[in-house]
Amino acid sequence: MSESAVPVAEAGYVTGASLRDWLMLLKPRVITLVVYTGAIALWVAPGHMHPVVAAIALLCIAVGAGAAGALNMWFDRDIDAVMRRTAQRPIAAGRIAPEEGLAYGITLAVASVLLLGLATNAVAASVLAISIAFYVGIYTMWLKRRTPQNIVIGGAAGAFPPLIGWAAVTGGTALLPILMFAIIFLWTPPHFWALSLYAHDDYKRANVPMLPVAKGMRHTRWQVLIYTLVLVAVSVLPWVLGVAGPIYGVPASLLGAWFVIDAIRVVRDAQDETGRSLTKDAPARATFKFSLLYLFLLFGALAVDRLGPWS
């Protein structure tokens, strides 16, 4: 094969822009959580939805979340490039041109909202549009670089899928999806602050005012515990208020107790005078991992509870 000449802009592909890069731009790990919580809401919502429509609704939620992730990577490409955890993201690493990432994100965002509106209803489509705008506009562009409370408010963006799923089935909202929203909203800070305790050097390098960087690690440890306590209190409300039964309530209580014990271990971790861990952040790492399992099992219990005679 002979030598050929291509535009400079396209030459980047030669060094690695693959199909996988385009998929990674959608933050597939985040999508897993979003689809899961959205699917649980579709399942527990009263009423019937045709499986084809339900599958399309989930696809729209996934693509909408992916679009928000792509727009986040487009806007944050400068700080992603200096953080070890994110330096290999496709735009930050230079494998996808920023303007292509932007166009990709906008196209998928608009397409997912329009398709959800066509397949289900305008309420669900509107909530999806709000969630994308919230994640990109409020969290990524406004709060992330300005306040250590970025995760608290930004966490709301990831909490929208239950509202979207419920609205897709019923055309409105109710107490249960609002509580599901509140649970994910309150789960996000201890989840991310546990991570930030052992990834704070990355955030410091990128000048992102994550809580351990802005307020110190000791303060962050206490915030993990406080938010976990509030989360656990809210997580049992569906049972207390009668919108879920004991199949949800009992596991929610046990999982909550476990989460609180983990958070206490984070506070009591052996540390120096600045709060830096002397155990390589073993409790924070364990809490981060458990927080993922916690949400998975909590929402799983809610799905199983739906099968109970009290539903």
Added chain:
Amino acid sequence: MDVVKLTPEQTAALYKQRRGRNLAMLVVLVGMVVMFFALTIVKLSQQ
């Protein structure tokens, strides 16, 4: 327009990646046709 010279190996890699992207786009487009067809059938059957 600024251009860069590619070696034969880079040219082959470029063609391979173009082919991969084109195939992915084909899958997406066919998937969308199937999805809109299925959605239309479901919506019509529910009326």
